[in-house]
Amino acid sequence: MSPDPALRRVFEAHFPGVALPSDIAAGIARRRLADGRSLFMQGQKTTAFYAVAAGEIETRFSAANGTVSVIENVGPPRLFGLAAFAAGRPSEYEAIARGASEVLVFGREAYTRLMDEVPGFARALLAEFACRRSGARTRPA
Template sequence: MPASPISASDFLRNLPIFRELDPAQLERLAAGTREVRAPAGTILFRRGDLATGMHAVAYGQVKLALTTPDGGEKVVEIVGPGGSFGEAVMFLEKPYYVTAEVLADALVLYVSRAAIFAEIDESPQFARRMLAGLSMRLHRLIGDVEALSLKSGTERVVGYLLRDCPDSGPGAQTIEFRLPVAKGVLASRLNLTREHFSRILHDLASAGLIRVVGRSIRIIDVPRLRAWRP
């Protein structure tokens, strides 16, 4: 099936979920893998499509979103290199619940259900790896539910800005980075309207906590931002 099984297994090896597999295992998975190169804007699948395998991003960016009949959408996750999606729905043999759209030109690996199931039968270690992966996802999703249900918009934004800041001691530290996606997409991910998100960033900036220039954000004082209260 694959045009170049060798490169498929090379990509697979570098994905967190498939790390620590031995070469034989990777080879078997690679045989059930298809490489999908897709430019920004491509819809990989829509809510309701049949699911017959899982997906992993080698490079690029994919947006997973819930959609409503009347055109509304809520971004559930933004998947970057090394990330995977669609496992749950593959195990359940149900149609996709979300729609996947490529945001930045991507190489997505598609691993068939048959290959995954065969490998589970072959290797308990692999099964545990998949279990850990799903558990991880579940854990993060409950974090989202928590943010959605008992935090304010501003708290969610602060939480996001500090997502990978070490919980370091006192003393004003400054960190600068670029948002990985357009603000509109991020707003939806954080369950805010574009307008509301814009206002929140503005407010945090005029409180002297952050500095925003286009997509670059400088956190002026990490501990003070972390200590933000309504």
């Protein structure tokens, strides 16, 4: 498992029981964002999915008439941007830092290696999708 405490918390929360090899963990980058800085825009095809390591990310949708609706304020250790990234589709929302924030960046190589090389990751990811689809914020124990 990774010595990075934020990455360890992400795996404990979203991928319980899945061991993260250190060589894959080394490929998961960190990105710092200043207050108000955009991580990705609505309609943009993302190159990664993310986990909040510190601070808070506001996810929001802008309607054609200019109305902005906040979907969620995402804090540690939550994941976001996963559906658009995994599907290879443009994001349906934008993600903006609310205050100084830091995210973990799960790029294509890390995602592919996690899916192909780490036993249990794909099942845990499917369970994560299922929980979100059902509206659950946490997994059952």
